[in-house]
Amino acid sequence: MSDQVRAAVQTAPGTIELREFPRPAIGADDGLLRVEANGICGSDVEMFRGHMRMGSGKPVIPGHEPLGIIEEVGDRAAARWGVEPGDRVALEVIVPCRACHDCLTGRYQSCRNRGNAHGVTGTDVAPSLWGGMAEHLYLSPNAVLHKIDRNLPAELAVMFNPLGAGVRWAVHLGGIGLGDTVLVLGAGQRGIASVIAARAAGAGTIIITGLESDAHKLELAREFGADHTVVVDGDGAQDPVETVLDLTGGAGADVVLELTPMAAAPLTQALRAAKHGGTVVLAGLKGGRENPLNTDLIINRALTVRGAYGVDARGYAEAIAIIESGRFPLEKLHTHTFGLDDTALALRTLAGDEPGEHAVHVSVHPHLH
Secondary structure, eight states: OOSEEEEEEEEETTEEEEEEEEOOOOOSSOEEEEEEEEEOOHHHHHHHHTSSOOTTSSOBOOOSOEEEEEEEEOHHHHHHHTOOTTOEEEEOSOOOOSOSHHHHTTOGGGOTTOOOOTTTSBTTSTTOOOSSSBSEEEEOTTOOEEEOOTTSOHHHHTTHHHHHHHIIIIIIITOOOTTOEEEEEOOSHHHHHHHHHHHHHTOSEEEEEEOGGGHHHHHHHHHTTOSEEEEOSSTTOOOHHHHHHHHTTTOOEEEEEEOOSSOSHHHHHHHHHEEEEEEEEEOOOOTTOOOOOOHHHHHHTTOEEEEOOSOOHHHHHHHHHHHHHTOSOGGGTEEEEEEGGGHHHHHHHHHTOSTTOOOSEEEEETTOO
C-alpha cells in the first residue's frame, strides 16, 4: 500500500498537473475512498477554461462527482454512514455541518457552516485530497454518502450526479406530472437526464433544444423519450418559443428547464415559452455575466421561477434507483473513459475542443492505465 496518492491538480485555467500527496491517516470519524470513477460536467469545463473561479482560486483537485469503494473507515464513521470497507458509494458535493437549523430542518444545502466541498476546496487545505480526480479521496466526518450497487459498470454508476440533477430539477423543482408539456433548453448531459426524469414522471410531451453541433445529443434525447427536438442555430434554425406555442395550441409549456451554460438568450425564451401560471427552473450558470431577465414577463404571466442549486439527497437516491432499475439504456450516454494522466484531455473532450470527438458523458477513472 503506497503512502502517496496521485492526483490531477488544476493550477491555472487550462493547466492540469499530476502531483502526489501523502495518504491521510484515518481516525474513528472519517474515511478514505478509493476512487473508481469521476464524472465530468459542464461546470468542470467552465472552471478548466477559466470562465468560472476555481473555489478559493488556489490549486485544486477537480471532480465533484466521485464514485468509489470504501477502503478505510473509522468505527464511528462506519456506524454514522451505514457502510463498511468494500462498499461502493457515491458522494455529494456539499459537506454540511449536520447540526445547524437549516441542516436539522432538511435544508442542508443552505448550511452556512458547511465545510470543504469535493472538487472545489483547494489542495492547500489539509489533507488536500478533496476532489475526485485522484486515486483516493478523503472522507471528512460530515460527508454525505449514498450506497450504490457494486455490480453496475462504473461508467454507469457514476451517472448518479447528472441523473440526480435531472430528477431534482425536472420533477422535484419543476413539479412535472402526468401529461405535462415540458421544454428543456439545452441538450447536454443534464438536459438528456431531465428528459429521462420527465419521461419517468409521466410527462406527455417533451421538447428539447440544441445546436447543430449537438445532433448526436438530440438523437440520444429522442431515444430517451423526447418527442420533439429543436435546432436553434444554423441555416435551418428554429425558434423554440414558436415551436412550443405551435405544439400546444398557443398555450405554452407547463414546465420549462433552462440548462444552457453561459448563454443569455434562452432566459427570455424560457419565460416566453412557459404557459400562464407555468413553472420555469433556472439551472444554467452564466458565469456571473449580466443577462436580461425580463421581470415583467414573470409578473404578467404569473410564472413560478425557481433556481436549481445542485442536487440533494432525495434527488441522488431516486437517480440511483433509476440507474439500478436498468429501465433506461444509460450505456448509450457514456461516450468516453479516460485515465488520470489524461484528465486535461477528458475536460477538453467534453468541452468539444477535440476535433472529431462527440462527447456526451465523460468520466475519469484514476486507476485506469
